[in-house]
Amino acid sequence: MNVYLIDGNSYFYRAFHAIKTLTNAQGFPTNAIYGFTTMILKILKEKKPDAIAIAFDSKEPTDRHRMFAQYKAHRPETPGDLILQIPRIKEVIAAFRIPTFEMPGHEADDIIATLARQCEALKANVFILTADKDMMQAVTDRVKIYDAMKDVVIDAAGVVERFGVEPSRVPEVMALMGDTSDNIPGVKGIGEKIAKDLIQKAGSLEALLENPEQYATPRIAALIREQIDAVHMSRTLATINANVPLNATPKELAVREPDWRALLELFTEFGFRTLLKIIPAESHKPRATYTAITEPDELNRFLGGTA
Numbered sequence: 001m002n003v004y005l006i007d008g009n010s011y012f013y014r015a016f017h018a019i020k021t022l023t024n025a026q027g028f029p030t031n032a033i034y035g036f037t038t039m040i041l042k043i044l045k046e047k048k049p050d051a052i053a054i055a056f057d058s059k060e061p062t063d064r065h066r067m068f069a070q071y072k073a074h075r076p077e078t079p080g081d082l083i084l085q086i087p088r089i090k091e092v093i094a095a096f097r098i099p100t101f102e103m104p105g106h107e108a109d110d111i112i113a114t115l116a117r118q119c120e121a122l123k124a125n126v127f128i129l130t131a132d133k134d135m136m137q138a139v140t141d142r143v144k145i146y147d148a149m150k151d152v153v154i155d156a157a158g159v160v161e162r163f164g165v166e167p168s169r170v171p172e173v174m175a176l177m178g179d180t181s182d183n184i185p186g187v188k189g190i191g192e193k194i195a196k197d198l199i200q201k202a203g204s205l206e207a208l209l210e211n212p213e214q215y216a217t218p219r220i221a222a223l224i225r226e227q228i229d230a231v232h233m234s235r236t237l238a239t240i241n242a243n244v245p246l247n248a249t250p251k252e253l254a255v256r257e258p259d260w261r262a263l264l265e266l267f268t269e270f271g272f273r274t275l276l277k278i279i280p281a282e283s284h285k286p287r288a289t290y291t292a293i294t295e296p297d298e299l300n301r302f303l304g305g306t307a
Contacts, residue, residue, distance in 0.1 A: 164196035175235035
């Protein structure tokens with residue numbers, strides 16, 4: 001069984017920026033809605049998953065925010081046109097009957113990692129759709145990253161090629177190099193290449209921190225010692241929590257027949273003429289309406305008589 005888990009936040013940002021301007025007849029922005037919808041359709045059509053789910057970040061602060069107030073603080077505000085479209089994107093997802101997960105105080109990454117572990121335990125093959133490199137730590141023999149934009153699957157060997165270490169140790173490298181996208185500080189003065197080299201030489205972050213002079217130049221060793229608290233904090237910030245209190249099986253996430261009539265109404269409202277072509281013909285027929293006649297007078301009027 002193949003399960004596809006989608007980082008909703010990552011993909012509606014991608015969709016928004018992939019299509020610059022698109023509105024319906026009333027001037028409502030629809031570029032992110034259209035991009036997200038076509039992405040879902042492509043996955044369903046080309047990958048034919050047995051199960052699928054989408055996770056979103058919550059608005060409430062997480063433990064990471066409480067640990068480091070500047071976590072993700074430098075990210076630009078969500079564009080107003082995207083904010084308007086997010087509820088409508090969720091309406092489209094609901095019409096596709098795709099399960100969604102959003103939990104107060106938890107990030108989409110943690111939700112996805114938890115679902116991935118639960119599905120993996122039931123022998124499912126899991127593909128995670130995200131643009132976040134920190135999710136590479138979730139990769140196992142059965143769990144992989146799928147980059148839908150590049151149509152590339154990243155397995156454990158791909159993670160080693162990218163970070164120089166096996167997936168579970170990616171946070172060790174990120175503890176040194178940091179992550180500008182999430183504002184994880186790392187060690188100022190150490191980039192990705194040096195971070196990878198140091199962890200490979202030392203064998204572990206613990207060994208490096210115990211004796212940085214053994215593996216690094218005097219300048220780099222001094223930077224590590226001066227910023228050792230930032231290293232510990234950055235490792236924690238970069239480590240994904242795969243123990244979110246939720247439970248879902250691949251069977252519960254199974255792909256279902258979309259609510260075609262709901263999609264018809266949404267696509268018509270948004271002006272997605274191309275997408276209207278995928279709606280089955282029978283869904284275009286108006287619903288018949290029925291009225292129960294329970295009184296003789298009502299029947300007489302219905303037949304054209306007089307009361």
